[in-house]
Every structure is written in structure tokens, then in C-alpha cells.
Amino acid sequence: MSPVPWGAMARLAGRRALFAVPVVLVVTFGVFAVAAASPFDPVKAYAGTAALGADQETLDRLRDNLGVDQSFVARWWHWLTSAVTGDFGDSSVMRQPVAEVIGERLGWSALLCAVAFTAAVLAGTLLGVLAARRPGSPLDRAVTSLAYCLEAAPVFWIALLAVWLFALQWDVLPAGGLTDTGSERVTPGQVTSHLVLPAGVLAVSQLPWFTLYVRQGVGDALAEDPVRGARARGTGERTVLLGHALRSGLLPVLTLIGSRVPELITGALLVETVFSWPGIAAATVEAATAVDFPLLAALTTLATAAVLAGNLLADLLYGLFDPRVKLDEM
Secondary structure (H helix, E strand, O other), X not given: OOOOOHHHHHHHHHHHHHHXXXXXXXXXXXXXXXXXXXXXXXXXXXXXXXXXXXXXXXXXXXXXXXXXXXXXXXXXXXXXXXXXXOOOOEEXXXXXXXXXXXXXHHHHHHHHHHHHHHHHHHHHHHHHHHHHHOOOOHHHHHHHHHHHHHXXXXXXXXXXXXXXXXXXXXXXXXXXXXXXXXXXXXXXXXXXXXXXXXXXXXXXHHHHHXXXXXXXXXXXXXXXXXXXXXXXOOOOHHHHHHHHHHHHHHHHHHHHHXXXXXXXXXXXXXXXXXXXXXXXXXXXXXXXXXXXXXXXXHHHHHHHHHHHHHHHHHHHHHHHHOOXXXXXHO
16 A cells, blocks of 8 residues: 555645635635625614614714724725734624534534534435446445435425424324433533424435446446456456445545535534434524624635545545546646
């Protein structure tokens, strides 16, 4: 086995980091521009029902305190220069620093996405391999049909169906939240039981892509001459599948890691909303409806960084497992 090209990996990561700088600048600028064009009034969203009885002088003073009377370019530049020093500002809708809002919720969102993504990769690989072993068999047709059906189903519909079936009809899993009703402590057991449904739904939404990619990749690998030669020499079917076809067939799946990150994030927001999971979904929705500039920009930057990191991880894995790929040329 060839040594790990640490130097090439570091150079690729450095190039991608430099590329990420203008991307983040453009994305955050776009967030402030779109938010400025929004019909929602951040002052009234901040004041809530108190704004109904407030006079214009009070609203103007509040507008000045929030800084929303400035141009969106000035607000963007002020947020950007402060964010470089680690100060992401204060969230007007959450009434606390943006760093605290994200810090309290990011861990739960990361847990949900990590569990769902791992389950989708493992289950998709297993189903794809089983389907690829005998193309055209009843098992292959069943797995492929299921994958296409799940691919067409909206994630929120799957989530609502899961709540109706497992929580309301069978009463085997909680319908939402992080802990049981009335519980004052967050325990690993409660978190695990409440995680099953949202993570399962999010995994199911990602499952078709991995299943179909593995099925196609392993099927093509089984038809290659080296694999046929191994079979002709009397090599066992398990050795042929695990030692030859599976490694080659899984290479295309590595590209999915980066391409599926945006949809994983979008799906996680919908799943968190349906299951009242205490991640960043609620903060994102409230920030958007209240035109909370600092929180919107920070959450968008976080999502952009996750997408870029996913693409980088996919390229690094592809370069490690495929000797034909040169990391210095990527």
C-alpha cells in the first residue's frame, strides 16, 4: 500500500481554503442584500406585539439601536470586520450573542446529521451490493424500485408519515423533542430514543442515492475483466466481491459525500422542524422571518463552510483510494 500523501493533501486543503474566502464574501454579501430587500420589518419583528402601540419616535430609536437604518453594504461590512475577530454580533430575535445561539444548537444538529449520514452510507452500501450481485433478480428490482420511490418522496412527507406510524399508531417512539415530557434532565437514553425517528427519516431521504450509486459501481466492477479472470481462476465469490469489486465499485460513492451535503443540510432543517429537534433549524427560520442580519449571515456562512468541507473531504478520499487521481492536479 502506498504511503499517505500528506503533503499533497495539505496543499489541496490550502488551495481550497484560499478559494473559500471569496466564496464566503459573495455569499454573506448576498445574504445582506436579499435580507434588505425583504418585506419583513426587523424592528417590528424585534418588538413583537409591543410595536403595535409604540409611537414612531420609539420605533425610530429602536431602528437606530439595531442599526437597520444603515445601508445593507454598511451593515455587511460592519458584520464582516467584526466576524474576522470572532465577534458575530448579537441576534435580535434570540436576544443573545450569535456565537451562543449557534454554540447551543450546532452540536445537536451535527449529531443528527452524523448519525443519519452514517446510517445512509452503511445501509445504502449493503442494499447496493445485494442488488448488484444478481442484476435483474427480484431482489435487484425490489431494491431499485424502493430507491426510486424514496428518491421522489419529500423528506417532510416521510417525517410526517413516520410520526403517524411509529408515534401515533404504534406508540413505540417519541414524536419529537429531545427529552420526555416533564423531564428536567437530558440523559443519553432519552436522547437516543428521541434521535431514532429524526435520524432515521433523514437517513432514508439520503439512502436512494447511495444505494443506486453502489449498485451501479459494484455491478460495473463485477463485469470487468480482472474480476472475470479471478472468477475463472476459481476465486471464491466472497473474495471476488469484497476484494475486487467492492473497492472499485465504491469509488464513485466518495464523490457523493460532497454533493449530498447541501441536501443533507436542507433535509436536516425540515426534519428538525417536524420533530422539534433543538438544532439550528428553529434559529434559521426565526432569523429569516425576523430579518436577523447577524444570525442569518453566520448561519449561511456555516452552511457554506460545511458544503466546501464536504467537497474537500470527497476529493481527499478519492485521492487516497484511487491511485489514478493526483491530488496536486485537483
